[in-house]
Amino acid sequence: MRHATSIRVGPIGFRIGSDFAAPIAALRALYADYPKSTIAHFSVRLPASAPWRWLIRPAVAIEGDYMLPDAAPLPLAQGLLAAEMAMNLQVALGHRRHLLLHASCVERDGRALLMTGESGSGKSTLAALLGTRGWRFMGDEFVLIAPESGDAYAFPRAISLKNQAINVAERACPTERFGPRLIATPKGDIRHMVPPADAIARMDEPARPALLLFPTFGEQRDVRPVGAAEAFVRLTQASTNYTALGERGFRTLTDLVERVPARAIDYPDSDSAIALVETLWRDL
Amino acid sequence: MTAASLLARVLAEPDRAAGLDPTAWNALIAAARAEQLIGSLALRVDLAAVPPTVADVLHDARDAAIEQRRTALWEAEMTRRVLAPLGVPLVLLKGTAFVAAGLSAGQGRHIGDLDLLAPRGVLPAVEQALLEAGWAWAKPDAYDDDYYRRWMHELPPLIHRERDRMIDVHHTILPPTARPIPDADALIAGAVPLGNGLSVLAPADMVIHAALHLFADGDLAGGLRNLWDIDHLLRECADDDADFWLKLHARAAEHQASAYVARAARLSARLFGTPIPSAWNRPRMSDQLFARRLLARDDWGRETRPATRLAFYVRSHWIRMPPLLLARHLLIKARRRAADARAR
Incomplete structure (x- = not known):
């Protein structure tokens, strides 16, 4: 993906990628003090919800290793919320160590x-x-x-x-x-x-x-x-x-x-x- | 090289895992999850020789596979208890069959729905018994329901209200509209009893079913997992029976499946190094296209190669339905999508 970052929260490492710069920049700022994880437990994707939604009324889809079939996209301005929801979803559906x-x-x-x-x-x-x-x-x-x-x-x-x-x-x-x-x-x-x-x-x-x-x-x-x-x-x-x-x-x-x-x-x-x-x- | 190619290589030669860098691991894990092969990968790779984070991920995948196996066998048992009084043949198919028969193809395999094969004549009785025992229709839509009953090789999918598990009851292994017509009676007659009232397909029929499912039905989405099943089935069957390839050849002809089974064997050899007899290994130009489709997955777990995927999507409808039926089906589906979009 064009823009990406990684974040470790407790025992769980995430790799987050997006077509857009803004959500990744916002995550980098919010999580500046957190460690990185070179290998991630989960991948999170925040792509444009459709090819034209990159330009017109840009919206991000909530995707990743684990997805819900009917997760509604969010406006680009709410990209941080999309990232939060996608990260939670990976943990909720994929994490089994605890x-x-x-x-x-x-x-x-x-x-x-x-x-x-x-x-x-x-x-x-x-x-x-x-x-x-x-x-x-x-x-x-x-x-x-x-x-x-x-x-x-x-x-x-x-x-x-x-x-x-x-x-x-x-x-x-x-x-x-x-x-x-x-x-x-x-x-x-x-x-x-x-x-x-x-x-x-x-x-x-x-x-x-x-x-x-x-x-x-x-x-x-x-x-x-x-x-x-x-x-x-x-x-x-x-x-x-x-x-x-x-x-x-x-x-x-x-x-x-x-x-x-x-x-x-x-x-x-x-x-x-x-x-x-x-x-x-x-x-x- | 796509992430899916890397996945196929590491599955075939798990020692390669030791040399992967973090970027490759991220790609491999995303592709394996997307192709539902993470459980198989977890059982192939030596967890002591991988980075700690990878070991976390693969340990979780092993645990998940063990739990899926338990759930699948339990669902088969619950279904058996409901259907046993009918006294009809009940053949487990796909993932549940692999784990019930203790086959290597079942190790780490993702198992979703319960797939069952029964003679066409008993399907109404089977459906009635399931509905009375807590299953309900998963798609309560008149067109879908009618479509399944007229044109598909299975009942409309049923879901158990309390356990939330789906069951697909088949009367044969391909839609009646597809070109090849497998011999459903022979599949049931040749099935191998498990000793509890359920049975599984005979070894050659299992391979034929997997090959037809992958190459004569559907657009090959998520097909790498099916090809991995085929690799394991071929290896294990050939180890158990020196005449397996001859039997497979003869049986495939009976089910009008020779070309599909041959393609399955060639692609399995091509992507996973499956040992196949030299007479089976005469590559076709089109194998390249099928391999391209099967490996269309990038390092973020996304599908790639949209043109190839579209071509196989069109092909899937073409091989499944005669043109007029297809046109009608697509028209109704398009109208419904438009209606859904307006409603939203």
Whole structure:
């Protein structure tokens, strides 16, 4: 492809190519502090969605080693989002070394806090905020659980902030580096935040899962214990490769839910969520 | 040299993997994934002798192949339980047959749908039994449904609602509109029982099926994988039976498949170094074109050589349908595409 770059995020290396210069330049800027991978685990392609779409209303298709048959192309101005979606897709469909959980993750003292929930639950925002308040940010999209050890491995890609979360993060983390604001994408407004320096420098360090949270944003403060069986079922739904891993996936996940306490938390705003997390963590 | 040529070379001579640079590895992995040959590559290459990232990728591919094998055999077993009461012959085809029969062609192979062959007369009973046991039509479209039933060699594809797996139930191995007419009764009569109520095609018939599928049906997209099957089937069958090539020659004639099987053997020898008898190895000019089509994959895993691919696409319709039927079919498909585009 005419333009290409490579990025390593945690244990996964990507090679990203495009017909267009802009998405590759934007990725290079956003991921300037990340290591490269000379051989990639996955190839991502962002070609013009049709030959004439190189010139007229340019649009990028979302392609790679793994593809969805009906993935809609995005306007060139949203190339960073196309790259993010394509990279996620490769991991979700192709990665098998770890059990993948669709979750955010932060670490302190070698122990990991995992947060998983629907889009809008605030798990990305909470991880981003905690990552600038004494925790190491490990990821806002996937946390990777090693089947052999049960350890959590980081996937600290650029944090994908949506809609109101953009303002919250801009106010709370004014010193961090942000990407361009992408307006009116299929997922609303999006702005990427580069994770804090220690998140990138220490991205190969695993952590021991110690607490599992299921946050819900917009309710009065509440904490409810979640049993191992319920946590298991919720996490099978939050895993993109649980089925593909077969028995190995089952063992890894049952081991995780039996070992790690789980809580569902409701919170009205991010400050109370952070206070709640600190309380729960202290009481472990 | 395309990335697909590199892939064919490394599959045929896995020791070449040791000398590859990172650029070549990236190309090889992308092409192998796109051709669904990454599992086969993973089983050929010595994982201790490749860079760590490549070992990661190939370990994952081995695990995926093991899981696909398990899933395919389970799906065959679930289907067997539903259809056993009918007491009809049930022959596994393609990938599921290779793994069920323990053939080397099944090692690392990607397996998608379950392909089954049964006598034409029992298809309505088979379809009814599957529909009652949780399968549903995957293409609920009147034209497609009618097209399958009139012109295809299989039922419209069915999908199991809970397991999300497709099944194709065939009554022969080529569409009735295609030029050669294989002897479906002989395929079923000659099938080899597996001992559990299911059977697989006899060795020569397996090769003939693979050759017809690749060269008498379809546009050769993703065909490198089918040719790799053929390479393994030819090697293993010839090792097991000294008279295999004679039997293959005679059997191919019975199925009107001689030219296709001969081409399969020549191209397998050309791309994968398959040992074939000298009488079989009389290259044709057109082999070059077929090789060009089979290797049309670049170092990002994209299809290349658009003119060659278009030519084979046109050919695929030409060999599959008489001209008037083809014209009608393309017209209906074009109208529907236009309607879909307006709806979007």
